[in-house]
Structures are given as C-alpha cells and as structure tokens.
Amino acid sequence: MTFIEQLSTAWQTNNSLLCVGLDPDPAKFPAHLKNAPDAIFRFCSEIADATADLACAFKPQIAYFAARRAEDQLEALIAHIHEKHPGVPVILDAKRGDIGSTAEQYAIEAFERYQADAVTVNPYMGRDSVEPWLAYKDKGVILLCRTSNPGGSDLQFQKVGSGETALYELVAEKVATEWNTSGQCALVVGATFPGEIARVRQIVGDMPLLVPGIGAQGGDIEATLTAGKTSAGTGLMINSSRAILYAGKDENYTAAARRVAQETRDAINLWR
Amino acid sequence: MTFIEQLSTAWQTNNSLLCVGLDPDPAKFPAHLKNAPDAIFRFCSEIADATADLACAFKPQIAYFAARRAEDQLEALIAHIHEKHPGVPVILDAKRGDIGSTAEQYAIEAFERYQADAVTVNPYMGRDSVEPWLAYKDKGVILLCRTSNPGGSDLQFQKVGSGETALYELVAEKVATEWNTSGQCALVVGATFPGEIARVRQIVGDMPLLVPGIGAQGGDIEATLTAGKTSAGTGLMINSSRAILYAGKDENYTAAARRVAQETRDAINLWR
Numbered sequence: 001m002t003f004i005e006q007l008s009t010a011w012q013t014n015n016s017l018l019c020v021g022l023d024p025d026p027a028k029f030p031a032h033l034k035n036a037p038d039a040i041f042r043f044c045s046e047i048a049d050a051t052a053d054l055a056c057a058f059k060p061q062i063a064y065f066a067a068r069r070a071e072d073q074l075e076a077l078i079a080h081i082h083e084k085h086p087g088v089p090v091i092l093d094a095k096r097g098d099i100g101s102t103a104e105q106y107a108i109e110a111f112e113r114y115q116a117d118a119v120t121v122n123p124y125m126g127r128d129s130v131e132p133w134l135a136y137k138d139k140g141v142i143l144l145c146r147t148s149n150p151g152g153s154d155l156q157f158q159k160v161g162s163g164e165t166a167l168y169e170l171v172a173e174k175v176a177t178e179w180n181t182s183g184q185c186a187l188v189v190g191a192t193f194p195g196e197i198a199r200v201r202q203i204v205g206d207m208p209l210l211v212p213g214i215g216a217q218g219g220d221i222e223a224t225l226t227a228g229k230t231s232a233g234t235g236l237m238i239n240s241s242r243a244i245l246y247a248g249k250d251e252n253y254t255a256a257a258r259r260v261a262q263e264t265r266d267a268i269n270l271w272r
Numbered sequence: 273m274t275f276i277e278q279l280s281t282a283w284q285t286n287n288s289l290l291c292v293g294l295d296p297d298p299a300k301f302p303a304h305l306k307n308a309p310d311a312i313f314r315f316c317s318e319i320a321d322a323t324a325d326l327a328c329a330f331k332p333q334i335a336y337f338a339a340r341r342a343e344d345q346l347e348a349l350i351a352h353i354h355e356k357h358p359g360v361p362v363i364l365d366a367k368r369g370d371i372g373s374t375a376e377q378y379a380i381e382a383f384e385r386y387q388a389d390a391v392t393v394n395p396y397m398g399r400d401s402v403e404p405w406l407a408y409k410d411k412g413v414i415l416l417c418r419t420s421n422p423g424g425s426d427l428q429f430q431k432v433g434s435g436e437t438a439l440y441e442l443v444a445e446k447v448a449t450e451w452n453t454s455g456q457c458a459l460v461v462g463a464t465f466p467g468e469i470a471r472v473r474q475i476v477g478d479m480p481l482l483v484p485g486i487g488a489q490g491g492d493i494e495a496t497l498t499a500g501k502t503s504a505g506t507g508l509m510i511n512s513s514r515a516i517l518y519a520g521k522d523e524n525y526t527a528a529a530r531r532v533a534q535e536t537r538d539a540i541n542l543w544r
Contacts, residue, residue, distance in 0.1 A: 023373075023374070061370075061374055061377075063368075063370060063374045063375075063377035063378045063381065064374075064377050066343075066377070066378070066381040066385070067377040067378070067380040067381045067384075067385065069343070069385060071338075071341070071343055095368070095369055095370050095394075096335075096367070097367055097369070097394055097396075098333075098335065098367050099419065099420070099421040100421065101295075102295070102333055102335045102336075103335075105333075105335035105336050105338070105339040106335045106338070106339070108339040109335065109338040109339045112339075113338070113339065113341065122367075122369055122394050122396050123396070123426075123427060124369075124394050124395070124396040124416060124419075124427055124428070125416070125419050125421060125423060125424060126419075126421065126422070126423025126424055126425065126426030126427060126428070127422075127423040127426055128421050128422050128423035129421060129423055130423075144396060144397070147371065147396075147397050147398075148371070149371040149372065149397060149398065149400050149401060150398070150399075150400050151397060151398025151399040151400040151401055151402075152397060152398055153398065154395075154398030154399055154446065155395060155396055155398060155439065155442070155443070156396070156398070158432040158433065158439065158442065159432060159433065160430040160431060160432055160439070161430065161431065163435065167427065167430065167432070167439070170427070170430065171427070174426065
C-alpha cells in the first residue's frame, strides 16, 4: 500500500485528521522515565500505543533523536509502530534537501534504514534534489511550502515572477504540476495562516497538506479546516506534538496524552 | 578560536583554498577496506591524514554516514581530525533547516555531539530557523545561497520584489545585512555559475564562500577565482570530493588522493 493509500485508510478507519508529532525532549519526561537507558523509545512508543486509534499518522522529528545519539531508538520506535499499529503511517520529519547523489543517501537513511512511510523535504535546491525521493514511488514526499514560524515569511512570502505569485505559491504549483508525477507528494502549510492554506488548497486540488502550528503555536482549528479540507472532509494531517506529549507529568502521562489527542481529534471533526 | 579565525589561519598556513569533501561511498572504496567494520572511518581518516597540509577545511557529508548507521564513525572521524590536524576546521555538511525549537536540537547534534566547527544550513524557513545556530558564536554558519545543481535555478533564480533581485541575491543580502551579527556566517555558491559568484561577492564583501562544483560537477577554477576571491586572494573554500577521494582504486589510494589534492590546490593558487 502506498503512503497516500495508508493515509486515506487511516483518515477513515480512525475517523481522524490528527497527526501525532513525536518530538521527545527528555527534560520534559515523567520522572519515572528520565533515567531509563531507552527512555526516548519508551516514552514515544507508549504515547503511540495510547493514541494510535485516534491518529491518521505519527511524525517523529529526527533532530530530537540525533541530538542524543538515539538513532537506534528511532529505528526501534518506527519498527514498533509498524508492528503494533500497521494502519497508521509514519512520517519522518527530517526536512532534508541536497543535490541528487547526496539526496540518494538521505533517501536510503529515511526509507531503507528507518523504514519511514513518508518524509519531509526542503524544496530550496529544486527538482533534481527531490527526484531521488520520488524514485520511491510508494513513499510520501512532503515538501515544505509555507511554514508556520515567524521567519517563514522571509523567503516564502516574497513575490516572484510578474509579482502576482508568492514563492510558497510557486512551490505549490511546481509540486502539483511538475514534481508530483506519481501522485505521492504532499505539502507542509502552517496553521497560523489560514488564508494561505486556502490559497494552497486552490492550487493543489486534493493533495494532502501537513499542517503544523495547532496548539503550542496558536493556530486555529476552525479556520484551518474551513480553509484546507477537501470536499470529502479530509486532505489534512493536522499535527500536534507538545500539547499531547506533555499533557501529563507523572506515571499517568499516557492517559493524559490520550485525553488531549481525543479532544483534538474531536475538535477537528466538528469542522469537517 | 572562532571558525572564521581557524579558516583564515588555514588559508595562510597551508597556502590553500581547497576544502576536501568527505563523501564516503563504500562501493567505491579500495578492495582491502571494503569489509573492514570501520571502513568508513578508516577511509576518511586516511584521506584526511594524506591531505591535511593541503586543505583549508574538511567537509564530511552526514548523509553518507547516516545511510549506513555510521554516526559513531563520523564522531570518531571529526575527533581524529581535531586531534591530528587541529589547524584544519571541520564543516559538517548537513543542510539542516527547521523551526527554532527543532533547530536547537540540530545545533546540539552538529556542534555538541559531532563537535563540528561549522555547519551548512538551509535558509528557506527564514531568520528564526537560523538563530539557534547563530547562538554558537564561535561556530561557522554556512547558508545555502546559489547551489550548483541543475534544479538550483527552480527557486533560487526567481526574481523577487521589484523584479531586479533574484532569490539567491536576497538570501545573500539578508545574511550580510541582517543575520550575520556576529561575523560567523558564510554562503554556499556553486562553481557552475561564475557570474553569480561575482554578484554574491559584490553583495557580501569579504564573507567566505563555500564553492562546490569544481571537478566532478564541471566548474571552472579560473572563472571561480576571478569571480570570487577577495582582495587578499582568499575568501573561498573551494570544495572537491569525488575527484580526490576516488583518485586511486588500490592500496595506494591515499597517495593518489594527495596528488590530486595538491594539483587542485596548486591550480587554484595560479589564479589567486
């Protein structure tokens, strides 16, 4: 099954557009986990077990693992999710971007070593930097388009060409009309800019959008859904990380995470 | 000593603008190394030992290590270079780019875990995605500006604003006038576009430029030097990877690598 098929199935089976972001910061872990040698794996896999029936995807952020020499725990986490929750695809949030021969190595890292179902990729280096990812036709390739951070406007909001189109719109157009030849692409569009989600949706038809910025970053659920959902009431992977992961601070943290995940999923579903 | 000071010292001491790129592909290793458990470390450290007095920097490309679960060998390689060749700084070529809290994790990976002296960073997400790197004031932060691959033009060559400035020029301007508050920044500008190297040099004054694309990618040394050198005859880190690494195919590969590194350094120096 391709990533896009997995995602569509998860949208239906779990009645959810919620992507659970796995950004493990040991300083915020419950006390009983802090000194475990595999604390990162235990924390993330227990969160995954507690929320898998409420999510359309999991999104581990590789920087949090790499900063702590925990690549082995990331491998184990993805293998765990595939084994226990095969209906929920895993997006490796890596935002890689490099020339062809190096991108091939990064694609081996993401798709062969980690067995991710999809990966986030930076478009700044253009089409040939994306092609080695596209060669894995079953996998999802999620290009950065309009990011939710304050500096996102520095380049992405620049008007290009005749001055009618912003750079992020050009990225959306290129992905939709040139790069997505196998129907495997998606885009990152931040929730802090609903008008821009609507503009991207207009450009890309039913292509899935990964939307960070709900919760800790202040994005609005109603506005995001109104702007971004497809006519089928899907088309979105709305990411929440910290609000779910650190909802609880003690041994019951998984129950707290589940409660927030359920509330978030249900709040999203109100507007589908 | 800051990265910029290390680099300036290496330019003088080794009379070299050559950056030796360490992109280890085991399929191209000499036969006697192929089955060694630490083949990647051995290959790269032996290349480093053979070329250290001819180089202004080493640039390991992290993707080649990550694709093969060889993070420990990358750590060992950088520690080896620091111990044996303290005059030659190490640039970790990682092209990371993410929001502030995640960029902090990537900066821990590059500067604390790997102890790199500088890192390559993607500017697409804007200023706040770069700030966590800049917080390490003695480290080098090398922003992608104009890359040497065919798709580099897809976004970087778009005209922005009033239509007089290309996106890569805007990146050069932002780095030079806004982001480089501690004098630690540099830019990546590909050797395949000498006119654009000249334009970037005009914008950024004496800021160092990392120039890939010599050798395997076809860039011209004379044109690169004419366009990019500063009035002091420096200002450039001209990268060569494959032409040096795979110059020889047998047990004498380090001598072959040294010969090509010396020829390349000397060819560069003809035009300083």
